Amino acid sequence: MRDALVDAVRLRLAEAGAAPGATEVAAALRAQGHPYGSTEVVELVRRLRSEMVGAGPLDPLLADPAVTDVLVNGPDEVWMDRGGGLERATGVRFADRQAVRRLAQRLATAAGRRLDDARPWTDARLPDGTRLHAVLPPVAVGCTHISLRVSRARPFTLPELVRAGSLPESGALLLRAMVRARLSYVVSGGTGTGKTTLLAALLGLAGPAERLVVVEDSAELRPDHPHVVRLEGRSPNQEGAGHVGLRELVRQALRIRPDRLVIGEVRGAEVAEFLAALNTGHEGGCGTVHANAAADVPARLEALASSAGLDRAALHSQLASALDAVVHLVREADGRRRVAEVALLRRGEGGLVGTEPAARFLPGGEVRRGSGWERLVAMCGRAERWAAS
Template sequence: MLDGVRQWLVESGAEPTPARVAQALREQGRVLGDAEVLGAAEQLRSELVGSGPLEALLADPSVTDVLVSAPDRVWVDRGGGLELTSVFFPDAAAVRRLAQRLAAVAGRRLDDARPWADARLPDGTRLHAVLPPVAVGCTCLSLRVVRLRAFTLGELVAAGTVPPGGDRVLRALLGARLSFLVSGGTGSGKTTLLSALLGLVGHAERIVLAEDSAELRPDHPHVVRLETRPANQEGAGLVTLQDLVRQALRMRPDRLVVGEVRGPEVVHLLAALNTGHEGGCGTVHANAAADVPARLEALGTAAGLDRAALHSQLAAALSVVIHLVRDRSGRRRIAEVHVLERDPSGLVRTVPALRWGAEAFVRERGWERLRGLLHGESGESGESGGSGGSFEGGRHG
């Protein structure tokens, strides 16, 4: 029935209003009551201009991710890991139609010639889709819901992402204008934490964001947001993250932020942080804080920067790495905070300063260096541990 109505609407170019749906049903010789007509109209409206069967899931404020791997395999993440839902599509063709329509809404091409798309929908939702035969069996659709309002640091403490008292250390980090990276795996909460931290930046400061997909939404009155753009069908118009970082440097940023460091833009970011742009930050994918120098080295080498030059710039540009993990229960939390130092060979390595504790951060051997940085000292040596500082949010291990 709905296929026939859909075909009639396409051929006539009519909007899927209840009246038009009723007319389409009459054209097919069907007689239905008001409730059935309204139900058909709503289902068609959802399919043609909404997100189809996924609409109710995306409207749920507790849902952060919606993943479709088959017509009857729709998963959601509500913060406690993936859950299989009772939502289903009629067939694989319906999943493909929805993916292609959402991609078109985002201004992306998705067809047999270009079987994948990565884009941001008008409401901020992050879309990724892959069509068969690249995706075996059925179109794979991934939707990441972006909160309209950033979490506050207090809310992250209450949620267990930040340990009790840890917010004082993070506030001091922002106040000292230290450059830092938030590292972690996919879905570990890097963007959420970074948005919350940027909300602590003084309101007299100008934040310039450069992102592949505009996901950072800091609660701050002076934010400039730049977003990359893919090439059009003729191969023109490409704007890369490297381009955005270069342009951001000309926009008088007090804080330069790269949503995710994943390519040649690392060269421009490190150069910027070495030329007076204090307090810069971003996110990076890494398995542990200790792996961040190697990750940046790989990106820098691919961009043509030799190893020695990259480590020299890294040592002067970056001060702290905050690493997030997702534990077995699905909870996101700050696992460790590291500071950077050079080893005898001149290469940069990270040193654990704080690690997760249920009652507070537990101090590690790099705590004195971090404490010195937060006080505006060199960090090579510091006062003995105690609770006299305003940011003493840890305890001795």
């Protein structure tokens, strides 16, 4: 259906203050001198409604349960990820660059965020849980860029991740034992490796009587657990007031009796409060952090702690007794996400904390035990099934 006709009908409906219903659309078509049949009317109603209340041309992609990410680089350049890496979404396009900009601004408004020339980017959560990031020109060269991270209505379970090839059965038993033993850990990996997915699955293994307090900059974690309290950061308003950061939220979380403190992503000064909490009796705390390898996590946390005023010695002193383990994820060349390693944290010479490999999971499902395996077994308890395997 021609974009000019769609625009003409949209304008007529707007002038009349009419909703895009079948009767109104049919009348608008007749007024344009185009006698269309019922099939064309239904298609136009669907298209107009999606542009006004949905995600426009992106709706079919977001409705696909296999799609995890949708990226818009231009009117006719839309990409998606269905678990096998990025691929071009053929047949999906916008009328022009202004249509992309309008969609980005409407989605930002739906998320309660500002997106205009004075504030040309936004990072927000849509009402259905989808993560939105959008950047307007001239910061985005050429056209508005939209990135959507789709939120599943139901989180993956650990058995489902095993069936998907993300980790072997013995690896799932190991992670289950770590959760039951209330070890404190971080899930590390690069962007798009599935850190939030795995963390949500692990949180679902916590005891039903435990109270999980989840702190996030943009709420994404939806663990399948009966007692979850979620705290979400807030961006400043147009006057620059009202900002609520993760550091303050972590402090508040400690006052509402968490059995497990969870930080969706540790990426700033809140690392100081997080480590302090884990050092004051809050066992079983966890979160995610961006890192290229498990061995890089101490250095990554050290860099984040500098923004909180913690020097190197203070950070490593807290880290040594706060965190027990790192669960590291990778993404293969074919797009498949998998758990690659479980490493323990250990203080070395000079007081600096490093990692010690405990278990490596190879692509074919083989598990190789590292030098930290026996210590991990002792921390989790030798009665666990996986310890005898």
